[in-house]
Amino acid sequence: MENSKAIKLIDKILVDLDNTGINTDTLINDIKELRAYAIEEEAPLVVKVLRYTYEHIEAHDSFLIPMLEDDDELLTEDGEVAAPEEEAAVVDPIESLKYVISLTRNLKNKTNIADLRAYKELLLAY
Numbered sequence: 001m002e003n004s005k006a007i008k009l010i011d012k013i014l015v016d017l018d019n020t021g022i023n024t025d026t027l028i029n030d031i032k033e034l035r036a037y038a039i040e041e042e043a044p045l046v047v048k049v050l051r052y053t054y055e056h057i058e059a060h061d062s063f064l065i066p067m068l069e070d071d072d073e074l075l076t077e078d079g080e081v082a083a084p085e086e087e088a089a090v091v092d093p094i095e096s097l098k099y100v101i102s103l104t105r106n107l108k109n110k111t112n113i114a115d116l117r118a119y120k121e122l123l124l125a126y
Contacts, residue, residue, distance in 0.1 A: 001037060001038065001041060001043070001046075001104055001105060001107060002041060003037050003040065003041065005037065006034060006037035006038075006041075006104075007105060009030060009033060009034050009037070010034065010101055010102070010104060010105050012030065013027070013030050013031070013034065013101050014098055014101060014102065016030070017094050017097060017098050017101075018094075018098075021094055022057065022061070022062055022063060022093060022094060022097065024057055024058070024061055027054075027057065028054045028057060028058060031050050031053060031054040031057075031101075032050075032054060034050055034101075034104065035047055035050040035051060035054075038050060038104070041107075043107055045113065045116050045117065045120065046104050046107065046116065048120055049100065049104075049116050049119055049120050049123070050104070052120060052123035052124065053097070053100060053119075053123065056123055056126065057097075062093045063091075063093040063094075063096055063097040063100075064091055064093065064126065065091070065096055065100075065119065065122050065123060065126060066091045066096060066122075067091075067092060067095055067096040067099055068099070068115055068118055068119070099115075100116075100119050103115050103116050103119075104116070
């Protein structure tokens, strides 16, 4: 994101996650506010991922999507999400959520965009 207020909000969300964990009331409002900045910046992938993220947290009171691993082949050749390995499905909700939020900081990074796409598919498939 290029908006300095959005960057400050990303930093606030990450600090709050470290300090209080997944406090759904504050967290959901902050993610909705961050989504508004993504709408202003016309970043539809980020808008969707943030919406799916807060809807997932509202439904489950946690973030149950596993952290992406560098060596995971999450997308098949046809763009579908591959099923994660059972033993790789260990979920650290706070670390995984922090990673998703931190991906929104730099949307010019192709790896960040690829990881946001993978999270979008994982959230849709959950």
